Amino acid sequence: MRQQLSIRVVHLQCMHPRSLLHGALPSSLRFALAAGLSLTLLHLPSTHGFSRWDDDLDLLSPVALAAEFSSLKSISFSSIRKSFPAIQLRPASSRLRICCAAKSETLEKVLKIVKKQLAVPEGTAVTAESKFSELGADSLDTVEIVMGLEEAFGISVEEESAQRIVTVQDAADLIQELVEAKSC
């Protein structure tokens, strides 16, 4: 339960940058209520001393906040919803990827090569998120795919980076990076 709570707090803090949250906690908590956070949790800060939040917010890490919450034994978290759609963030990686995301044509090409190389049966969906291991590739297949990609794009992939490839998207990103490095 404690872990669950700490996740929520992290979400809260991520959603509201420090500048926004600082001194404006009640409104963010109202937001939390709208998003389905339990009433018990909403009441918690006021019983626990609201001013501390305002003053010490900069010093409190999400984990510390979570620890503070869980130290209050009288609180029940039974009504916390499992999903928390309004506040839930996208995974950080998918946001980070935007800056170096592979172009769709690269991805298309990669998907085609992967399908050909692995002889994926017709009708099996292969997407950017597909993991090579899920598509039935062993480590030898992965080597073959990387070699195939190297040839198709006229690049050379380092062995270390080749071993970090897990999903098709990883491969496409890596290739995009190398192709751009080659062209400039």
Next chain:
Amino acid sequence: MASRPKLSGLQRQVLGLYREFLRAARLKEPEERLRIESIVSAEFRQNAMNVDRKNFLYIEYLLRRGKKQLEQLKSPDTLRLSTMEVGKTPQ
């Protein structure tokens, strides 16, 4: 990127050798290249299936043998690769 299971040094060496073989195959005629690739791939896969992963001595022996064969294959004088099955009695 999520990491995939860490490979041992020996596993990396084997995969590296496989890469090198496929690279070497690129230098040959297209027709021979396909043949080389299928032979090499069959050999690696067969050993991957049949050799006990703890049999380090044997795997190291295969690696050494593979490296020698790779050297021969890389030479521009080598044009093709062929295999023959010895002593296999028909069932």
